Amino acid sequence: MKKKGALIVVSGPSGVGKGTICKELLKDYDNVEISVSATTRSPRDGEVHGVNYFFTKKEDFEKSIENDDFLEYAKVYENYYGTPKEFVLNKINEGKNVLLEIDIQGALQVKEKYPEGVFVFILPPSLKELKDRIVKRGSETEESLKLRFSKAYEEICLMKEYDYYIMNDEVENAVERLESIIDSQSQKIDGNLEYLLNLYKEEI
Ligand code: 5GP
Numbered sequence: 001m002k003k004k005g006a007l008i009v010v011s012g013p014s015g016v017g018k019g020t021i022c023k024e025l026l027k028d029y030d031n032v033e034i035s036v037s038a039t040t041r042s043p044r045d046g047e048v049h050g051v052n053y054f055f056t057k058k059e060d061f062e063k064s065i066e067n068d069d070f071l072e073y074a075k076v077y078e079n080y081y082g083t084p085k086e087f088v089l090n091k092i093n094e095g096k097n098v099l100l101e102i103d104i105q106g107a108l109q110v111k112e113k114y115p116e117g118v119f120v121f122i123l124p125p126s127l128k129e130l131k132d133r134i135v136k137r138g139s140e141t142e143e144s145l146k147l148r149f150s151k152a153y154e155e156i157c158l159m160k161e162y163d164y165y166i167m168n169d170e171v172e173n174a175v176e177r178l179e180s181i182i183d184s185q186s187q188k189i190d191g192n193l194e195y196l197l198n199l200y201k202e203e204i
Helices: 018-028 058-066 085-093 104-113 127-137 142-161 171-185 193-201
Strands: 007-011 070-076 079-084 098-101 118-123 164-167
Touching (some): 007 018, 007 171, 018 098, 058 070, 070 104, 079 085, 079 104, 085 098, 098 104, 118 171
Parallel strands (some): 007 098, 118 164
Antiparallel strands (some): 070 079
16 A cells, blocks of 8 residues: 555635746655646747646537546636646555645635645735736736736635645745645645554554
């Protein structure tokens, strides 16, 4: 019997910097693998198929929904995004920790299906800062910007469903906090009790 990996779900309002935190974490932290999501949105400049996302046609995405291929999926601002179930569950069973960087609707679905995961909510230092970041990113139209920002407070209230928060004041600090959450999650007894007891049972 193998020790199972942990599932770490990082989520929070759009523009809060969860993508940057995860990207920075992966640079020199090898205790976790990130799950690459499928999406129906078009690639942005520099984005690579299979690295940032699996860019997928809407019909194919809908077929995958029917086939129950996703651990969770959500429509985020007119586009579908989904987490491939097989990849995540295989990695966990191989003993690897898996990181999901997904929106809040998706995270809540994962919590229903996989409550032993750890759910981390990224908070902005203030709503003003969040708005500035979304504007700076520059990929939004006036309309989508308004929509994203008006949802932010509503979304922040949903942190009550999560285990940990990380306030993203400085990316470096946020990355350190996330690393320590992952480290402690992989030492949890819950989820690995059978594996741990088996280690000693064999010696009785
Ligand atoms: P973007 O289009 O800026 O890459 O992502 C938009 C939003 O979709 C972000 O909040 C991101 O976290 C979320 N997202 C990315 N992948 C997934 C996924 O597989 N499932 C869900 N539910 N949300 C995702």
